[in-house]
Amino acid sequence: MNQTLLLTIALAPLLGSIIAGLFGQQVGKTWSHRAATYGVGIAFVLSVWVLKLVAIDGETYNQQIYQWLQAGSLSLEVGFMVDALTAMMMVVVTFVSLMVHIYTIGYMHDDDGYARFFSYISLFTFSMLMLVMANNFMQLFFGWEAVGLVSYLLIGFWYKKPTAIYANLKAFLVNRVGDFGFLLGIAGVLMYAGSLDYIEVFAQAPAMSEKTITLFAGHEWSVMSLICILLFIGAMGKSAQVPLHVWLPDSMEGPTPISALIHAATMVTAGIFMVTRMSPLFEFSETALSFVLVIGAITALFMGFLGLIQNDIKRVIAYSTLSQLGYMTVALGASAYAAGVFHLMTHAFFKALLFLGAGSVIIAMHHQQDIRKMGGLKKYMPITYWTALIGSLALIGFPGLAGFFSKDSIIEAVHASQIAGSGFAYFAVVSGVFITALYSFRLFFLVFHGKERFDTHSGHLPHESPAVVTVPLILLAIPSVISGYLISSMVFGDFFGNAIVVHANHDVLAHHAESYHGVMGFILHGLTALPFWLAMAGVATAYYLYILRPELPGKLQQRFNWLYRVLDNKYGFDDFNQKVFAGGSLMIGRLFWTVGDQKLIDGALVNGTAKTIGWVSKVIRHVQSGYLYHYAFAMIVGLWLLLTYFVV
Numbered sequence: 001m002n003q004t005l006l007l008t009i010a011l012a013p014l015l016g017s018i019i020a021g022l023f024g025q026q027v028g029k030t031w032s033h034r035a036a037t038y039g040v041g042i043a044f045v046l047s048v049w050v051l052k053l054v055a056i057d058g059e060t061y062n063q064q065i066y067q068w069l070q071a072g073s074l075s076l077e078v079g080f081m082v083d084a085l086t087a088m089m090m091v092v093v094t095f096v097s098l099m100v101h102i103y104t105i106g107y108m109h110d111d112d113g114y115a116r117f118f119s120y121i122s123l124f125t126f127s128m129l130m131l132v133m134a135n136n137f138m139q140l141f142f143g144w145e146a147v148g149l150v151s152y153l154l155i156g157f158w159y160k161k162p163t164a165i166y167a168n169l170k171a172f173l174v175n176r177v178g179d180f181g182f183l184l185g186i187a188g189v190l191m192y193a194g195s196l197d198y199i200e201v202f203a204q205a206p207a208m209s210e211k212t213i214t215l216f217a218g219h220e221w222s223v224m225s226l227i228c229i230l231l232f233i234g235a236m237g238k239s240a241q242v243p244l245h246v247w248l249p250d251s252m253e254g255p256t257p258i259s260a261l262i263h264a265a266t267m268v269t270a271g272i273f274m275v276t277r278m279s280p281l282f283e284f285s286e287t288a289l290s291f292v293l294v295i296g297a298i299t300a301l302f303m304g305f306l307g308l309i310q311n312d313i314k315r316v317i318a319y320s321t322l323s324q325l326g327y328m329t330v331a332l333g334a335s336a337y338a339a340g341v342f343h344l345m346t347h348a349f350f351k352a353l354l355f356l357g358a359g360s361v362i363i364a365m366h367h368q369q370d371i372r373k374m375g376g377l378k379k380y381m382p383i384t385y386w387t388a389l390i391g392s393l394a395l396i397g398f399p400g401l402a403g404f405f406s407k408d409s410i411i412e413a414v415h416a417s418q419i420a421g422s423g424f425a426y427f428a429v430v431s432g433v434f435i436t437a438l439y440s441f442r443l444f445f446l447v448f449h450g451k452e453r454f455d456t457h458s459g460h461l462p463h464e465s466p467a468v469v470t471v472p473l474i475l476l477a478i479p480s481v482i483s484g485y486l487i488s489s490m491v492f493g494d495f496f497g498n499a500i501v502v503h504a505n506h507d508v509l510a511h512h513a514e515s516y517h518g519v520m521g522f523i524l525h526g527l528t529a530l531p532f533w534l535a536m537a538g539v540a541t542a543y544y545l546y547i548l549r550p551e552l553p554g555k556l557q558q559r560f561n562w563l564y565r566v567l568d569n570k571y572g573f574d575d576f577n578q579k580v581f582a583g584g585s586l587m588i589g590r591l592f593w594t595v596g597d598q599k600l601i602d603g604a605l606v607n608g609t610a611k612t613i614g615w616v617s618k619v620i621r622h623v624q625s626g627y628l629y630h631y632a633f634a635m636i637v638g639l640w641l642l643l644t645y646f647v648v
Contacts, residue, residue, distance in 0.1 A: 001053050001061045006080045009046045009090065010129045012039040013097075017122035024115025032115035036122040037101040043129065044094035047087070054087040055495065062135050062199065073194065081135030081198060085341065085499035088490075089132040089273055092345050093266050095479075096352045097125040099472040100261040103356050106468035107257055107363065117157060121261060124150040128266050132273060137186045137196040140274070144182065144238070147267045148175050154258040155251045164253040171247035178237015178244050185230030192223055202280040202501075209284035228281055228288035232295075235271025239325050242299045246573050248322060249306075252314040256359030259314055260352040263321060269344045272328045276337045280501040283335065286419060289506070293333025293414075294421040297428035300326025302571065304432050307439035309567045312369050313358045316443045320395065321351060323432060327410050330425050335506035336413035342490045343406035350394035350403055350480040353473060357388040360469050361447060364462035365454065371443060376452035380462040385448050387473040392444045394480045396437040396535045399526045405484030405519075407433075408526055409491050409512070416508040433531045437538025445546045485519055492516050 016039025020032040027035070053059045061082040069076040082090075100121060108117050127150055131143025156168030186196070192208050193201040211223040235241070240248040251263055262268070275282060275292065282288055300323050307319035324347050331340030362369055364381055378385045394403040411433075414426045454462070464470065489495040492513045502509070516522065526532050545552050557564050569575065623634050 001050065001059045001082065003063065003065060003080075005046060005050065006061065006082065006133065007065070009043045009050070009094075010080075010126060010133060012042040012046075013122045013125040013129070015039055017119045017126060020115045020122065021119030024119065029114050033101070033105050033118050036118035037098070037105075039122055040094060040098045040101050040125050043125065044091070044098045047090040047094045050082060051087040051091050054082065054084050064135075068138075074190075074196070076138045076196065077136055078139055079135040079197075080133045082133060083499040084496045085273075085276060086132055088341070088345060090129065092348050093125065093128050093132065096266060096348055096476075097121065097128075097261060099352065099356070099476055100257045103260075103359070103469055103472040104255075104257045106466050107359055108255060111255075113157060117154075117255065117257075120150055120154050120157070121258065124154070124262065124267070128270070131270055135198055137189060137198075137201075141183070141186060144234070144270065144274075145179065147262075147270060148172070148179070148238070151175075151251070151258075151262050151267055154262060155254040157254055157258070161253065163250075167247075167250040167253040171251050174244055174247040175237045178234050180233075181230045182234020182237075185227050185234065188223070188227040188230060192227070198277070205280050205284055208281075222285060222287065224281060225285040225287040228278070228285045229291055231278060231281075232271075232275060232288065232292055235275050235329075236295065237271075238274075239268050239271030239329065240299075240322055241271075241295050241325065241329055242302065243573060245299060245303060245322055246570075246577060249315055249318045249570075252312065252318050256314065256355060256362060259318070260355035260359075263318065263355075266348070268321065268325055269328070269348065272325070272332065272340060272344050275329075275332045276341050276500060279335075279337050282332075283501055283503045283506060289333050289335060290420040291333075293330055293417075293419055293425050296326045296329025296331075296333055297421065297425035298326070299323070300330060300432045301428035301435070304435035304439065306567055306570060308435065308442070309564060310439075311372055313361060313371050313374075313443065313447065314355070314369060316371070316439060317351070317354050317358055320354075320436065320440065323436060324351065324395075327407060327429060327432070330414055330429055331410045333425065334410075334414045334417040334419060334422060334508055335502050336410060336417075336509050337500045337502065338491050338496055338509060339406065339409040339413050341496075342487065343403075343410055345490075346394070346402035346406040346480070346483050349476055349483055350391045350401075353387060353391040353476040353480050354395065356469070356473055356476065357384050357391060360384045360465040360473065361388075363465050363469065366460065368454070371446045373453050374447045375450045375454070376448070377462055378448045381448075381464045383464055383470045383473065387470075387477045388444065388448065390477045390480050392440045395440050396538065397433065397526075397531060398535065399523045399532060400481075400484075402480050402482070402484035404526060405487040405491075405522065408522070408529070408531060409487065409509075411531055412512045413508045416511045417506075419506070430531060430534065434534040434538045437535040438542050441539045441542035442546055445542055450547055450550065487522065488516075488519060 013036075016036040019027065019035035024032045061080060064077045064079040066078040067075060068078060101118070104117065104121065108114055111117065124147060127143050127146035131140060131147060134140040134143060152168045152172045155171050156164050158164045189201055190196055192211060193204045195201055205224070208227075209222070209224040212220040213223050213226060214220050237244045248263055248268065252259055282292070303319050303322035303326060307316050307323065310316045310319060324343070328340045328343050328347070331337070331343065360381065361374070361377065361384060364377065364384075365374060368374070390401070394401040397404040397407040411426070411429050414422060414429055417425070491509060623630060
């Protein structure tokens with residue numbers, strides 16, 4: 001593995017972004033998408049080669065590429081660290097990005113910002129690669145902020161749409177809250193480790209774990225707990241964990257391809273990757289692990305409930321993403337990092353598949369996104385139907401599909417955990433299985449089955465999307481089925497090697513491995529376990545409510561209207577943020593304006609100075625009367641004042 005190979009992977013998407021973004025008008029639409037797609041395609045092919053070098057040949061890479069700044073003993077560098085964790089993320093990021101690039105050729109074909117969109121998504125791929133390939137905190141932070149910036153640009157891509165502008169501003173501000181904690185965490189690392197290089201920091205983790213810091217008089221905190229919690233606050237923003245989750249559902253205002261790329265497969269998993277990369281630090285703080293566990297459990301369960309009442313096809317999948325990110329976070333808190341990133345990988349495939357499938361439906365329905373106005377699309381869109389079925393089954397954890405292996409391994413790991421909060425977390429992830437199946441197949445049945453609830457007499461009936469849209473669906477459906485069979489090496493094997501550190505007293509996966517007897521044994525055990533039956537109960541409930549008795553959901557909504565209002569109001573998070581934080585900021589701004597600007601600066605300093613000078617001038621002008629004795633009197637008084645001053 002050499003430096004040129006890794007630089008090509010990182011810079012090929014950047015070159016495609018520059019061509020599409022700066023020279024899009026000159027090269028035209030065709031070469032804009034070719035430049036971007038070829039760049040990401042090259043990165044994907046080379047990433048697969050890197051994965052082969054790491055996983056099969058046992059090679060790793062950790063070197064400085066460029067020294068940006070030297071300040072005393074501190075060196076700020078650009079460097080790459082490629083191990084099994086990085087190689088896996090590189091393949092996932094570039095593969096999903098490549099599918100999205102191909103899909104976008106069809107989905108955005110008639111959009112005025114065609115070349116600009118390709119420039120953005122290629123730039124995002126470059127930013128994400130810089131994040132996952134980093135070997136130091138400075139480069140990690142660069143990639144972290146870059147993906148946030150591009151996400152802001154993509155969510156507000158349709159900048160003439162007020163809701164899109166509101167959504168991207170919301171995403172930007174909420175992520176700044178998380179990033180502030182993340183930056184403080186990096187500052188803590190630098191303060192106590194004296195370096196930003198991963199290997200140097202990890203080597204000092206045992207010594208850092210013994211140090212304390214006094215934040216408030218009489219209260220000492222573990223330095224490691226504080227640093228890890230601050231780093232995780234960054235992950236809460238990027239990976240949309242409660243209470244910093246509010247931006248992700250609104251981000252569906254952007255075009256569908258970015259929903260798949262950013263808000264299902266890559267950007268939102270950056271926080272999961274970061275915590276896994278920092279496992280050598282988190283393992284020294286059970287307080288931080290417990291915090292991570294509880295936050296993830298709350299997100300997994302309560303965000304799933306919100307998916308039950310959504311009627312926008314993309315928002316249902318968005319809340320599903322929130323819930324699944326909660327599952328990954330729970331795995332991290334239980335020290336089952338391998339299971340967490342395994343679910344990250346499988347989820348990337350089937351969730352990108354579901355988002356792109358939703359986009360295919362939106363195209364067929366002439367950009368109608370309300371699932372109550374769909375139905376019976378199976379006969380019109382067979383490819384989209386079968387790929388969406390595969391994605392939905394993978395999402396609910398149907399035995400044999402990718403999501404089953406990763407989700408069940410998380411549930412079993414949490415069940416074996418002894419960390420504070422693990423009991424609640426186990427209840428949350430098990431209950432979430434039923435909720436996931438219910439909202440997933442509510443969406444599936446309302447869209448593809450039942451009676452047709454759209455205009456069938458207009459002459460514009462739905463039809464299957466073109467190949468440029470359906471081919472990515474098929475290619476994403478394949479790993480949504482088969483990627484779970486890597487469980488033996490990725491979860492219970494030594495695939496990740498030294499990339500993930502787990503202390504013996506936290507190693508729940510080792511405990512789970514004792515009862516693991518191969519893939520078929522895992523499937524057979526899953527068929528008898530509680531999560532499988534809860535998933536089937538969720539599917540059956542959805543079938544009963546939305547196919548057999550479609551009038552019942554409306555009656556249930558009326559009967560439990562108070563609960564529906566709570567869910568429809570999203571537990572009041574948005575209202576609270578709007579009134580307290582947004583309203584409070586406006587009130588503070590208004591206070592500074594009235595007191596600071598109007599009264600202090602304008603009133604006292606600007607106008608006050610003018611009034612003072614005017615008053616002094618008014619008094620002094622009486623001396624300038626033209627009478628000699630007035631001048632003599634003024635001279636005498638002046639002389640007396642001078643003499644008094646010098647004598648005293």
